[in-house]
Amino acid sequence: MIYEDYAIFTPGPVKMSEEILAIGAKQTPYFRNDKFSEVTFNCEKGLLKMLNAPEGSKVIFLTASGTAGMESVVMNLLTKDDNALVVHGGGFGGRFVDICAMHEVPHTDFKVTDTNLSDIEALAPKEDYTSLIVNAHETSVGHLYDLDAMGAYAKKNDLLYIVDAISMLVTDPIDMSAQNIDAVIASSQKGLALPPGLTMVILAPRALEKVHDVKSLYFNFKDYLRNGERGQTPYTPAVTIMLQLEARLAQIEREGGVEQSITNAKEISEYFRQSIKSLPLKAYTPFMPNAMTTLTPTDGKSAMDIVNDLETGYKVMVCPNGGAEKDIIFRVSHMGDMDKAYTDVLIDALYDYYKVERA
Amino acid sequence: MIYEDYAIFTPGPVKMSEEILAIGAKQTPYFRNDKFSEVTFNCEKGLLKMLNAPEGSKVIFLTASGTAGMESVVMNLLTKDDNALVVHGGGFGGRFVDICAMHEVPHTDFKVTDTNLSDIEALAPKEDYTSLIVNAHETSVGHLYDLDAMGAYAKKNDLLYIVDAISMLVTDPIDMSAQNIDAVIASSQKGLALPPGLTMVILAPRALEKVHDVKSLYFNFKDYLRNGERGQTPYTPAVTIMLQLEARLAQIEREGGVEQSITNAKEISEYFRQSIKSLPLKAYTPFMPNAMTTLTPTDGKSAMDIVNDLETGYKVMVCPNGGAEKDIIFRVSHMGDMDKAYTDVLIDALYDYYKVERA
Numbered sequence: 001m002i003y004e005d006y007a008i009f010t011p012g013p014v015k016m017s018e019e020i021l022a023i024g025a026k027q028t029p030y031f032r033n034d035k036f037s038e039v040t041f042n043c044e045k046g047l048l049k050m051l052n053a054p055e056g057s058k059v060i061f062l063t064a065s066g067t068a069g070m071e072s073v074v075m076n077l078l079t080k081d082d083n084a085l086v087v088h089g090g091g092f093g094g095r096f097v098d099i100c101a102m103h104e105v106p107h108t109d110f111k112v113t114d115t116n117l118s119d120i121e122a123l124a125p126k127e128d129y130t131s132l133i134v135n136a137h138e139t140s141v142g143h144l145y146d147l148d149a150m151g152a153y154a155k156k157n158d159l160l161y162i163v164d165a166i167s168m169l170v171t172d173p174i175d176m177s178a179q180n181i182d183a184v185i186a187s188s189q190k191g192l193a194l195p196p197g198l199t200m201v202i203l204a205p206r207a208l209e210k211v212h213d214v215k216s217l218y219f220n221f222k223d224y225l226r227n228g229e230r231g232q233t234p235y236t237p238a239v240t241i242m243l244q245l246e247a248r249l250a251q252i253e254r255e256g257g258v259e260q261s262i263t264n265a266k267e268i269s270e271y272f273r274q275s276i277k278s279l280p281l282k283a284y285t286p287f288m289p290n291a292m293t294t295l296t297p298t299d300g301k302s303a304m305d306i307v308n309d310l311e312t313g314y315k316v317m318v319c320p321n322g323g324a325e326k327d328i329i330f331r332v333s334h335m336g337d338m339d340k341a342y343t344d345v346l347i348d349a350l351y352d353y354y355k356v357e358r359a
Numbered sequence: 360m361i362y363e364d365y366a367i368f369t370p371g372p373v374k375m376s377e378e379i380l381a382i383g384a385k386q387t388p389y390f391r392n393d394k395f396s397e398v399t400f401n402c403e404k405g406l407l408k409m410l411n412a413p414e415g416s417k418v419i420f421l422t423a424s425g426t427a428g429m430e431s432v433v434m435n436l437l438t439k440d441d442n443a444l445v446v447h448g449g450g451f452g453g454r455f456v457d458i459c460a461m462h463e464v465p466h467t468d469f470k471v472t473d474t475n476l477s478d479i480e481a482l483a484p485k486e487d488y489t490s491l492i493v494n495a496h497e498t499s500v501g502h503l504y505d506l507d508a509m510g511a512y513a514k515k516n517d518l519l520y521i522v523d524a525i526s527m528l529v530t531d532p533i534d535m536s537a538q539n540i541d542a543v544i545a546s547s548q549k550g551l552a553l554p555p556g557l558t559m560v561i562l563a564p565r566a567l568e569k570v571h572d573v574k575s576l577y578f579n580f581k582d583y584l585r586n587g588e589r590g591q592t593p594y595t596p597a598v599t600i601m602l603q604l605e606a607r608l609a610q611i612e613r614e615g616g617v618e619q620s621i622t623n624a625k626e627i628s629e630y631f632r633q634s635i636k637s638l639p640l641k642a643y644t645p646f647m648p649n650a651m652t653t654l655t656p657t658d659g660k661s662a663m664d665i666v667n668d669l670e671t672g673y674k675v676m677v678c679p680n681g682g683a684e685k686d687i688i689f690r691v692s693h694m695g696d697m698d699k700a701y702t703d704v705l706i707d708a709l710y711d712y713y714k715v716e717r718a
Contacts, residue, residue, distance in 0.1 A: 001388070003386075012595065013598060024384045027362075027375060027380070028555065029676075030367065030369040031372075067577055102574060216575075217430050218423065235424045235425070235426040
């Protein structure tokens with residue numbers, strides 16, 4: 001299989017644990033029965049706990065990738081009568097803008113750079129908004145926003161607060177209750193460290209009240225919520241990934257809860273950043289999540305060349321950027337089944353590549 | 360894990376081969392590169408060959424379940440200016456009717472029973488249609504339609520011929536060129552015997568010409584076709600299932616091609632049907648596919664009770680029906696990694712259950 005003996009530092013898919021991989025090698029069971037409903041309920045309970053979701057929150061399980069989660073949330077929660085403030089600090093923010101435009105949801109394309117929006121109150125346009133939408137971690141550049149400040153702003157202005165947590169859940173803190181978050185989008189192949197193909201939408205009661213009829217069967221939240229009452233989905237779920245999710249949530253609990261996972265990710269990302277300080281690479285943004293480090297070469301080297309050289313010379317996969325950032329940045333994920341020893345594979349490769357002796 | 364040591368005869372998920380399962384236990388590789396593009400191209404080539412698709416046909420890979428394939432095909436190929444004849448012989452035909460209604464595609468809800476539509480010319484309403492839509496195998500009851508006759512009818516009347524082949528591909532014959540089929544929907548967890556989560560839409564040139572702008576990001580075929588040129592998808596694909604699909608298509612070729620798979624499925628389904636002749640069960644329809652046998656108890660027993668008793672007493676999973684058919688029918692799939700020895704597990708269980716000595 002391709003890349004079978006490579007070390008993986010891409011921000012999705014990420015390295016999975018042996019326990020999760022083993023489930024991938026089992027026959028997929030039939031699912032229209034109570035035993036599988038229990039799996040679904042366990043997944044729902046685990047996610048609601050992980051997010052500290054308010055009482056009465058529900059989870060929708062979509063067989064789809066993350067963009068479907070983003071799009072379906074906008075479709076099901078917002079209408080022509082809304083006005084959304086959409087944070088646009090990179091490619092995924094831009095995608096939310098496109099989604100609002102596509103579904104005729106009035107919105108402001110709130111372009112931001114060099115800020116984590118801890119001062120959103122001052123920066124936000126002074127319009128009468130009904131909703132605030134943000135990719136908590138703008139994965140395209142590795143920028144983490146201040147969910148606390150944005151939540152306070154959302155509460156003060158009575159906004160429906162929609163957070164794409166796809167690439168920060170499990171590695172960086174998020175708390176629906178404390179941060180007044182009404183809807184969260186999560187996906188299987190990032191911090192949850194499962195294969196891609198499952199996207200989860202977590203809806204707090206305020207978001208549930210906003211769910212309305214949509215011109216779609218596959219993304220009809222009402223239908224998912226109705227089926228969810230008995231632990232089922234309207235259409236065939238990603239059964240294997242659901243079983244892996246159930247096991248993964250139990251694994252996270254067993255290993256000290258999500259707080260411990262966040263602590264680990266913080267430790268590993270700091271270890272990585274500290275370890276490469278003597279190399280000609282610098283952080284691209286001061287607002288990096290634990291999930292990922294985005295690096296810019298300081299010696300004129302092309303970032304894309306570094307990515308390619310690590311792949312061919314060291315069997316190490318880091319993540320390139322496209323477009324204007326192609327030569328300027330590359331990304332290193334700390335999500336998934338990571339530890340210092342595994343991270344050393346990349347650190348050692350970088351030192352060897354730059355012909356610098358690691359201290 | 361649930362149902363780990365059960366024999367599986369459900370029509371999706373189906374029994375997978377060891378080779379395919381082994382890939383499920385491997386780390387998911389990064390995919391935005393040439394090596395994964397090659398995987399996508401191999402999958403496309405294999406599917407086009409399997410379907411004998413006309414020159415210039417393309418495949419769209421959706422991270423989604425089959426209903427998304429059905430809905431997206433209607434969204435992308437049909438408009439308010441069309442008039443679709445939708446074959447409705449069970450739950451999945453009904454779903455196509457719902458999809459057309461949802462997306463405001465003029466259509467006739469063509470309710471059919473007790474026919475495989477080999478006489479469609481005589482039975483079809485005499486309206487001016489632009490499209491013919493059918494679930495080749497109406498899985499809810501195990502009814503296979505005559506794709507040849509329908510294709511001839513479609514050609515004669517110049518109809519865009521859309522076929523959901525989800526639960527008959529690999530076990531029953533379909534030929535896009537010979538049968539004038541313009542669009543085919545396939546899914547991972549049926550005859551292809553992969554985990555659920557990947558749906559494929561195969562478009563012949565006539566269907567490609569019909570692709571138009573839609574009010575959807577996730578189901579925008581134009582975007583998939585553009586990305587498909589370089590072997591990529593606009594959003595994260597179900598990477599692991601794509602790798603399994605590549606291996607599965609190679610496996611089918613190695614074992615004699617899809618014709619041999621169809622021959623095997625035919626042999627196994629006939630073996631099963633023949634073997635249970637002395638039990639109080641009869642075929643529900645004379646138009647059964649190789650993919651599945653639908654049975655009705657003739658001794659007044661409830662079909663649902665039989666399903667439950669096989670599960671709890673014999674660790675054998677067959678498929679119940681809901682609603683009005685709950686007590687009347689149950690379904691036995693012959694899709695996937697099946698042979699006579701495996702089928703004997705179910706046959707022996709049924710004989711033991713009925714306390715009849717197997718001849």
